[in-house]
Amino acid sequence: MEFKYSNLVLAGVLCISVSAFAVDGGKKPHHPAPPTHPRKFIDSANMDLSIKPGDDFYDYADGNWIKNNPIPAKETRWGSFNTLIQDNTTKLLNLLKEVSTTSAHQPKGSLKQRVGDLYASGMDSLTIEKLGYTPIQPDLKRIDRITSTQGVINEMVYQRVHALGSPLFRFGVGGDDKHPNVNIVGLDQGGTSLPDRDYYLKNDPRTLKIQEAYKNYLISLFTLTGTSAEEAEKNAAIVFDIEKALAKAQLSRVAMRDPNVTYNKFSVVAFSKTTPHLNWVQLLPEMKAPGQDTILVGEPAFFKTADSLVAATPVSDWKVYLKWNILKGSAGSLSSPFVDASFKFSQALSGQKVQAPRTERMSGMVDGSLGELLGQLYVEKYFTPAAKQYMVNLVNNLKTTLGDRIQRLDWMSDETKAHALKKLAAFTVKIGYPDKWQTYDAVIINRGDYIGNLRSVGEWRYNYMVSQLGKPVDKTRWGMTPPTVNAYYNPSNNEIVFPAGILQFPFFDFDADDAVNYGGIGAVIGHEMTHGFDDQGRQYDGDGTLRDWWTKTDADRFKVRADQVVAQYNAFTVLDTIHVNGKLTLGENLADLGGVNIAYEAFKKTKEGQSKDIKIDGFTPDQRFFLSWAQVWRGSQRPEAAAQRILVDPHSPEKYRCNAPISNVDAWYAAFDVQPGDKNYKAPADRIKVW
Incomplete structure (x- = not known):
């Protein structure tokens, strides 16, 4: 999902392993006799x-x-999580190499055909190199034909609906925080490329170095599409200035941690009056979200600034910005000069020395694209029902303990404790894999069309998201x-x-x-x-x-x-x-x-x-x-x-x-x-x- 109203609070680098006696006295599963030299779990x-x-x-x-x-x-960090990720990548690659050797002979649209052919298309470097940047040439030519501010807005909608980029702002469909069973459209600040607003606004040596690397990246990609060096340098300045103006209007990450700050509900008509050049009554149907009378807006002040920029910025500058959105979104999937330029910029941000092997990058691509198809193969081979049940028991043990701790708190009143315990009891627990798998029904994968496959997945994801309007939130x-x-x-x-x-x-x-x-x-x-x-x-x-x-x-x-x-x-x-x-x-x-x-x-x-x-x-x-x-x-x-x-x-x-x-x-x-x-x-x- 593209916008923050999905409210995932990720515990990055933190889940842990428990194999223990249950609190209720249950025993561990029976295992064969230990090896002669038992494994040291603490060495x-x-x-x-x-x-x-x-x-x-x-x-x-x-x-x-x-x-x-x-x-x-090939890594930017290395530790327990990374070694486990590497092990999992090896497992996924074994599955992908096996399934891709036979996927061409599988029924069209089947799980193994789509997973195997998607991986094979990403590994077909000969075809990808031969194509160069031709897969995005129609997009660049379409942008060249824009002649008006309305044309700029239309292109922003087009890129979003066709999963080509998210220029200017972010849009999504998700649960309404104050009515969590109801799906609603929402808008969020966006439009920038660097990881945080501070990269545009600070002037310390480390930040200035990254700004320089970013501008060189812009110049490189424009040059690779035939733009002269002089014009590419001008384009880089145009993009950076637009994004810096957007960054100034963005809330900080700390400010956005308060869900009440970012919960702002408007009627579509009323919000449109605050952004006269962005008419949401007209735009939402064009973004496949018709019939909406209310909208959630994370940062209303940002959209006033964005609207002013739409009017004040020359159409020619917007065309450069829109081309950049196509370029940056596609660079990693085009021929090696584009991939290398993208990696060179990422080095300035992360310090990574060399790119990960193509096999590993394509494994991550398939997991990110058709993760619940690949996931079915993964859990069938590597995750047992016994492990899932053991985790269920363990979670129950921990819930009991947290409940005991809440009851003993010396700083909380009985009234608030009662609400806290009720919330704890209502936790939904999901372990291992979904009970109902996503089927990606409309995703068509062709073995010889890597970019086309990525776009098919992207458009499916967008269409699936907007299809949830009018339906209750799917909590599965x-x-x-x-x-x-x-x-x-x-x-x-x-x-x-x-x-x-x-x-x-x-x-x-x-x-x-x-x-x-x-x-x-x-x-x-x-x-x-x-x-x-x-x-x-x-x-x-x-x-x-x-x-x-x-x-x-x-x-x-x-x-x-x-x-x-x-x-x-x-x-x-x-x-x-x-x-x-x-x-x-x-x-x-x-x-x-x-x-x-x-x-x-x-x-x-x-x-x-x-x-x-x-x-x-x-x-x-x-x-x-x-x-x-x-x-x-x-x-x-x-x-x-x-x-x-x-x-x-x-x-x-x-x-x-x-x-x-x-x-x-x-x-x-x-x-x-x-x-x-x-x-x-x-x-x-x-x-x-x-x-």
Whole structure:
């Protein structure tokens, strides 16, 4: 979905693995006898034992692994999530190579024909190189014929409806936050190409370097389509100036974290009066959304600026901007000069040294295009019903524990607790893969037409989205594909979702002990549950409605605790001088803190959790729990990627996701004898308690 009203709150890099005794006393599944040399789920060889746990638990637990596992040239970061993603990519490639060898002989429109031929079309580099940029020439020529402001607006609609780009603004269909079972059209700020508005507005050396790289990218793509160097340089300035004007009008990422700020409902007629050159009464039917009397607008002030730009900017400049939208959206799918230019620009943002192999890029393309077709092949081979059922049991255990913790809160009134418990009980849990698969019925895939296939998928996705108008919100749909190594909480559906891809070690392993699994997937489950009660999620009730169910006193008490979390993370830096944005990362930081607390308490209800003397590989159960938590976060990233993530990523850097939450957990101090004077020590009165 193209606009934010889908309200996915992603727990990027965080789901974890749990294989443990159920709280109700259930037993693990039977397994064959262990191998002669049992696997070490916590391996001291990965640790830097020269570091005191209380000084830097992240380096203590992960230091040697990080030293011995440098970032591969094709990656911008490398750690537990990345190794698992790489393993999943290998599995997907095995499936894709197998199915693509026979897909040409499969019935047209069948699952294997479409998946196999889509991959094969992307791997047909000879045809792609031969075509050059001819697949987009009709689009560029169409733009050349524009002669008026109305023609500019018509082209913006055309690109959107035909999935060629999203110039000027973003548009989508999704649930109404205050009526979560009703689909509604919505508008969002957009129109820019750089990852964040700050890249246009700041003037520090790092930002100026990226601006220069972006302008060179613009020049490169225009030049590759036959534009003279002088004209291409002028075009780059035109595009940058338009996008900078749009960036100035955009709200910051922190401001957009408040769902009440971005919930603005208008009648279509009334909103059209605020944007006289963008007549939504006329535009919505042209965008295949007829018959709408109301509209949600994320940032009304942005659209006033955008409307003014439409009138004030020369048509010739808009034509350049519209061509750029075609170019940037297609560059990665055209011949190698376009792909190379696109990658060169991405290097300035991320620091990546070399491109990933084409096979891996095409695997990601198929997963992103026909993910629930490919996902069926993936789960059939790699995800068992037993694993799904085990996760169901584990989630129930964690829900019980979170309920117990809510009832014991000393800062919340009984009235608000009752609402919180009702919301918790109403959680929908999705594990592994959808119960009802998407069929992509209108998507036609031809083995020899890569660009055509991508456009077929894009148009289907748009048409499917607008087809939901007039229908209730389909809450069976997933926001991630089954092979995805991630998890999320969706407040408007009040659901927690765990794709099959993340339910593997170091997150989940049937053969791991309880401590490892609860420190892994248990903390991820607790993390996603806590998202329902973070600074954003807490504003939605049990049926997904955006409404205030808190007493004022309780809301004020929550804010005091949340502000303490903001302050703790604001003090952290990357690259020596760039501070973590505690407000941008607040939701994920609250979820990390809640996740590790909930998982630890649930772990203590297991047989292993209640034993103190039994050690495995030299570590007590409590130590293994926290070491498991730490090894989920092990990894490193390139400086360019680290700087970019501070601006755009709502997750804190891995070191602080590891160290900061446990500095507020009493049990961690006891497990590793952390004492006053240790660098990560916090006095008991200063340890933050929220959920």
